[in-house]
Amino acid sequence: MEQNAQTCAHRPCKCSVTEGQKFCSNHCERQSKGDEAQKVVCGCGHPECGGTEAAA
Numbered sequence: 001m002e003q004n005a006q007t008c009a010h011r012p013c014k015c016s017v018t019e020g021q022k023f024c025s026n027h028c029e030r031q032s033k034g035d036e037a038q039k040v041v042c043g044c045g046h047p048e049c050g051g052t053e054a055a056a
């Protein structure tokens with residue numbers, strides 16, 4: 001059985017979060033509440049989320 005991996009509550013975000021947490025970072029928590037919640041690209045800065053420009 002696979003582990004129940006929870007993902008960040010910020011929809012565009014692909015980060016995994018610890019059980020009990022909703023967001024991977026304060027950034028996502030703010031974004032999800034703000035007008036930018038519908039942004040396609042998440043800017044939390046985590047590599048796994050592809051938020052960094054350095055990522056090819």
Ligand SMILES: [Zn+2]
Pocket residue numbers: 008012013014015024028042043044045046049051
């Ligand atoms: Zn993210």
Ligand SMILES: [Zn+2]
Pocket residue numbers: 008009010013014015023024025028042044
């Ligand atoms: Zn996130």
Ligand SMILES: [Zn+2]
Pocket residue numbers: 008013015024025044045046049
């Ligand atoms: Zn993240």
